[in-house]
Amino acid sequence: MSESKEINQYMDQLGHDAKVASKVLSQASEGKKNEALKNIALEIEAKRNEILEENDKDLKAAKEKDIGSALIDRLELNDSRIDSMISGLKVVSELPDPVGEITSMDSTPSGIGVSKMRVPLGVVGIIYESRPNVTADAAALCLKSGNSSILRGGSEAIRSNKIIWNCLQKGLESSGLPKECIQLVETIDREAVKNLLHLDDYLDVIIPRGGKGLVKLITEESRVPVIKHLDGICHVYIDETADFEKAIDIAFNAKTYRYGICGAMETLLLHKKVAKDILPRLNTKFLSEGVELRGCKETLEIISVIEASEEDWSTEYLGPVLSIKVVESLDTAIEHIEKYGSQHTDSIVAEDTENVNHFFKNVDSSSVMHNLPTCWADGFEYGLGAEVGISTDKIHARGPVGLEGLTSQKFIVKGNSELRGI
16 A cells, blocks of 8 residues: 555544544533543643653754744743643633524514524644644634644644643543544644645634745645634834833834744834834844844934845744834835735834724734734733634634634524415
8 A cells, every 4th residue: 555545544534533523522511621621731731741851852853954943932842831731721621612602582573583503613624833832722722612623733843742632632531522532643744734635524624823835835725614824924013102111112022022923023113203212222122132123224324224125024034033114104104014914913002092093993904902012912812712823814713713713603593383475
């Protein structure tokens, strides 16, 4: 039997098993799902040292391949990040279960009653790079929302993903749920990804988390509907009405909180009236952190930095590099965001309510913020528990995709023998 045929059969079996398990999970009680989540958290705590050991092997292999500092940052697990995984599982277990939720029944002129019931999507395929914490985070949300999941992490995190998946399986089994509710693609052969994208008989949706190239490939190749998580070219715009101290703190935090997250600021926009006061101070702070600055011609007249190219405005650096542009007005800033942004997250620092509202209405991104760093774009921080990604789509889900984003609705129609006339 050829290797390709073996992978086809392996992936088909994963899809079949996930579909069968999804029927059981969709009927599971909230208590049963919460029990599983809590048991998974206990398993991860018990295997903390093993997880760190396996992650260390992944890190060493990745560094030997020189995959880049941004991916290394995403790949690394430590006690704090394991604590976050455990906390995320517990938070999801405490969130209200959306499955079975029914909207109020509305009566129609004909006398029939119409409402909607929230239901799981079914089987969710998740393809992601580097971040092994996604294995737990994504599985938890799928589990709570009644969806079985097939997870395919990057080859660079295969050891970390396997040990975390082992915890997921044990947590499910100890709670009396089928272990097939959460499955991991254990082969790193890329043929498996192609097969996953073609499992339209079993999968209901694919969610990619990774670079623009990965998302583009999946969108073009998939026979299954895709909830896209595109690149995060996030902007902070400092308005002429901004409080200078707030602006400096926000811009610095938006970039340096973590370079490798999709919510990191990649371009700073400043109104020309405040640029001379703010840029020198920000320059000092960024230089102290080793951030490379690339600026427009107006920026170069104020501070000594590398001149930005046209390409810089549409680049997601995911590292200690920041492009800076001085703009004529609020509308000029909005035009820049519209042209170069990725509809992920953009923020305005301003004290004028009218300017803030204008920014809110005219910036078409999944998250639009006021007086906040863009790194707040996070499902956990939005009260959604963990997230399976931040969707830049407009259909079916937008922004951080939590429990509600992993469900759909069906109409519930009630009557009392009303007959439809001609």
